[in-house]
Amino acid sequence: MTDYPLQTKVRLPPLHSTHISRPRLLEAIEQRPDARLALIAAPAGFGKSSCLLEWAHYMKGNGAAVLWYALDSQDNDPARFTAHLVEAARVALPDVFAGAGRSLNLGDVIADLLNRLARFASPCLLILDDFHQIHAVEIHTALSMMLEHLPENVRVGIGARADPPVQLPRLRARGQVVELRAADLRFRPAEIAQLFLRTLRLAPSEKRLGQIDQLTEGWAAALRLVTLALDGGAGRLNDAAIDRALQRYSTAQRYILDYFADEVFEQQTAEARRFLLDTSVLNVLTPALCTALNGVDGPRILDSLARAHLFIIPLTDDAPVYRYHHLVEDYLRQRLRTEDPSRFKAQHRAASDWYTLHGDLADAVEHALLSEDYAYTADLIETRAWESLSSRGEIVTIVSWLRAFPDAALDHHPRLCLYFSRALYLIGDIEQSESYVRRAVRILDGLGDAEAARPLRAIALNYRATLAGYRGAVNEGLDLVAQAQPYRAALDPLGRVRLANTAGYLHFLHGDLQAAREAYGEALTLAMGIGHAYLTIDAEAYLAHIAILTGQWSEAEARCEAFLDAQTEKIAPLSALLIPLASVALDRDDRGRAEALLREALDLARQGNILDTVWYASVLLADVVAQRGNMSEAHAFIRQSEQAASAFRSQVLDSLIGAARARLSLRQRLLPEALAWAEYYTRTAPVEFMRSYEDVTLARVWLAHGQPERALAALEGLAAVAERLGRRRDRMETDALRALALQGLGRQAAAL
Numbered sequence: 001m002t003d004y005p006l007q008t009k010v011r012l013p014p015l016h017s018t019h020i021s022r023p024r025l026l027e028a029i030e031q032r033p034d035a036r037l038a039l040i041a042a043p044a045g046f047g048k049s050s051c052l053l054e055w056a057h058y059m060k061g062n063g064a065a066v067l068w069y070a071l072d073s074q075d076n077d078p079a080r081f082t083a084h085l086v087e088a089a090r091v092a093l094p095d096v097f098a099g100a101g102r103s104l105n106l107g108d109v110i111a112d113l114l115n116r117l118a119r120f121a122s123p124c125l126l127i128l129d130d131f132h133q134i135h136a137v138e139i140h141t142a143l144s145m146m147l148e149h150l151p152e153n154v155r156v157g158i159g160a161r162a163d164p165p166v167q168l169p170r171l172r173a174r175g176q177v178v179e180l181r182a183a184d185l186r187f188r189p190a191e192i193a194q195l196f197l198r199t200l201r202l203a204p205s206e207k208r209l210g211q212i213d214q215l216t217e218g219w220a221a222a223l224r225l226v227t228l229a230l231d232g233g234a235g236r237l238n239d240a241a242i243d244r245a246l247q248r249y250s251t252a253q254r255y256i257l258d259y260f261a262d263e264v265f266e267q268q269t270a271e272a273r274r275f276l277l278d279t280s281v282l283n284v285l286t287p288a289l290c291t292a293l294n295g296v297d298g299p300r301i302l303d304s305l306a307r308a309h310l311f312i313i314p315l316t317d318d319a320p321v322y323r324y325h326h327l328v329e330d331y332l333r334q335r336l337r338t339e340d341p342s343r344f345k346a347q348h349r350a351a352s353d354w355y356t357l358h359g360d361l362a363d364a365v366e367h368a369l370l371s372e373d374y375a376y377t378a379d380l381i382e383t384r385a386w387e388s389l390s391s392r393g394e395i396v397t398i399v400s401w402l403r404a405f406p407d408a409a410l411d412h413h414p415r416l417c418l419y420f421s422r423a424l425y426l427i428g429d430i431e432q433s434e435s436y437v438r439r440a441v442r443i444l445d446g447l448g449d450a451e452a453a454r455p456l457r458a459i460a461l462n463y464r465a466t467l468a469g470y471r472g473a474v475n476e477g478l479d480l481v482a483q484a485q486p487y488r489a490a491l492d493p494l495g496r497v498r499l500a501n502t503a504g505y506l507h508f509l510h511g512d513l514q515a516a517r518e519a520y521g522e523a524l525t526l527a528m529g530i531g532h533a534y535l536t537i538d539a540e541a542y543l544a545h546i547a548i549l550t551g552q553w554s555e556a557e558a559r560c561e562a563f564l565d566a567q568t569e570k571i572a573p574l575s576a577l578l579i580p581l582a583s584v585a586l587d588r589d590d591r592g593r594a595e596a597l598l599r600e601a602l603d604l605a606r607q608g609n610i611l612d613t614v615w616y617a618s619v620l621l622a623d624v625v626a627q628r629g630n631m632s633e634a635h636a637f638i639r640q641s642e643q644a645a646s647a648f649r650s651q652v653l654d655s656l657i658g659a660a661r662a663r664l665s666l667r668q669r670l671l672p673e674a675l676a677w678a679e680y681y682t683r684t685a686p687v688e689f690m691r692s693y694e695d696v697t698l699a700r701v702w703l704a705h706g707q708p709e710r711a712l713a714a715l716e717g718l719a720a721v722a723e724r725l726g727r728r729r730d731r732m733e734t735d736a737l738r739a740l741a742l743q744g745l746g747r748q749a750a751a752l
Contacts, residue, residue, distance in 0.1 A: 045221025186218025
């Protein structure tokens with residue numbers, strides 16, 4: 001299994017043996033030590049990475065901790081971005097970031113990162129190289145937040161081809177940014193002379209330096225190509241050889257890639273040219289992978305290219321791992337695609353096979369898509385990549401694959417449509433999620449009653465039931481679960497667990513605790529039978545919630561504690577069991593224990609991006625901290641719950657969180673806000689899910705407003721439902737509030 005996160009992205013690369021130190025660039029950055037951000041922005045080939053790398057090594061040599069993160073297009077996935085950002089911090093400061101978790105909530109990750117760096121106190125530098133690769137608005141927003149709240153000991157360096165959208169005008173107005181542009185990065189004549197001396201052991205005359213400067217305009221990439229052309233030339237290096245090289249560069253071959261083709265690429269041996277083209281499809285060059293794609297001695301060829309400084313850049317100082325310079329990479333890929341399109345695709349397919357064999361399934365799928373072998377790619381996602389990436393939260397990456405599939409290819413893969421539906425649901429695109437379920441159903445309808453279609457029909461019905469439940473259409477969801485039952489025998493054990501789990505959730509929403517208990521009991525037995533930890537925990541947690549609602553607090557507590565005591569490691573899904581434990585503590589008025597359990601649950605859930613637990617723990621914590629008067633933190637928890645729940649676009653979740661915000665308004669004696677919610681709530685259409693929390697909140701608002709008769713009306717119906725469904729906890733709370741309402745109406749005996 002390939003290491004994840006990728007270490008080559010988060011370890012500070014070494015300075016190349018041919019690196020030209022440019023003190024003036026360091027001075028330009030360091031003369032503004034108060035600037036929180038150093039922005040190095042210029043087109044490709046101007047030496048942005050080299051500048052950042054030299055600054056990073058300078059800072060490290062002066063005792064600073066350096067967090068290095070080299071970005072690529074896959075880092076637009078928040079899960080991947082946060083995983084690598086945390087790993088960069090852990091590599092730089094292993095003691096400070098021991099136990100740091102990952103989360104899709106970028107705000108949480110940034111806050112934890114800054115808090116830990118602030119406690120470290122010594123100077124820290126975070127480098128984000130190639131930031132132009134990032135177009136995800138969520139990540140741009142997170143970076144803006146980071147720059148707004150940087151501790152005094154932390155600076156950030158960004159390398160990009162264009163200005164990142166991070167409120168630069170505000171930073172400039174505050175004097176908090178130092179900027180280097182193409183004009184600053186261009187090589188001066190003295191630096192050109194140093195480059196020639198370092199690479200060719202040749203000092204051009206002052207006249208030749210002027211010519212080189214004028215023709216290349218100090219462009220680092222062009223200068224490197226000129227030295228490569230001279231280094232590969234026959235005979236003695238002198239002014240005449242430089243004249244010939246400059247003449248070739250200055251005429252028809254002024255375009256740098258044409259120059260590279262004629263003066264560098266064509267001068268290589270046939271073996272080296274084949275190697276360059278065959279491996280150009282790779283983002284990272286390792287000896288074993290290069291050998292697999294080219295069939296020759298990868299270590300030997302890589303070593304010779306590195307010694308010739310042929311536009312390959314080392315990524316580590318302890319292993320022969322490289323990448324091509326981006327300009328050369330673009331040239332080689334375009335040449336291979338144009339000259340031999342079938343080989344271009346074959347090389348991507350070979351890379352996909354290699355990455356699959358070594359467990360790097362994200363890269364395997366990327367290369368499979370570029371091979372345009374969509375049947376192979378679909379099978380790879382269905383059998384390997386979906387489970388791997390979804391388990392670590394890289395849902396945005398999965399959705400990006402969807403956009404690369406032609407419609408005609410998707411129409412042959414109903415299982416893939418179902419997986420994409422699930423991914424779209426998880427990022428909150430419910431409409432598109434439902435459309436892909438419908439697409440899968442259409443494909444399955446075309447297969448008739450074929451044996452292979454039966455389990456997929458069950459999965460499609462189960463997904464539709466889940467989506468219906470979150471919309472609040474509980475009866476529709478239960479009907480879909482019933483339709484899936486004839487196909488149940490065709491499901492694998494995991495599919496049967498998920499079907500029972502969905503049925504349990506829908507019955508729970510409906511308020512039918514007995515049916516929910518039976519379904520979750522089945523889910524628990526099945527999940528334990530196949531050793532599925534997450535679904536076992538989920539069933540245990542819901543059975544504990546059901547026990548609380550039926551007034552069996554000791555049973556709920558014993559169930560959760562027994563399971564937790566049996567675990568040797570606190571994994572993120574266990575957070576779900578801490579919620580019912582906290583609920584028991586709250587019902588016993590042990591608020592200190594409840595708060596500790598909820599905070600622990602929230603921390604664990606964030607690490608695993610378990611949004612169900614994040615939103616619910618946040619709602620409960622808002623009330624707990626409000627009770628002790630911390631209203632600002634209470635509001636922060638409500639906002640956090642709204643953010644976590646937004647991905648679901650669920651009427652069920654929105655309804656409950658709205659009531660929680662109304663309760664917070666009551667605690668602050670902001671009665672107009674609470675009344676506005678109450679009026680809105682009373683105008684909503686009847687729903688198919690249980691809203692006891694909301695109904696109780698409504699009664700509390702009417703009591704606070706001095707309208708006990710309206711409170712009593714709201715509570716009477718709820719009491720009858722609670723009695724009929726055996727919801728003992730609801731009945732207890734309802735009766736307590738009914739007593740207050742009756743007292744408000746002067747009916748003291750009835751209240752007693």
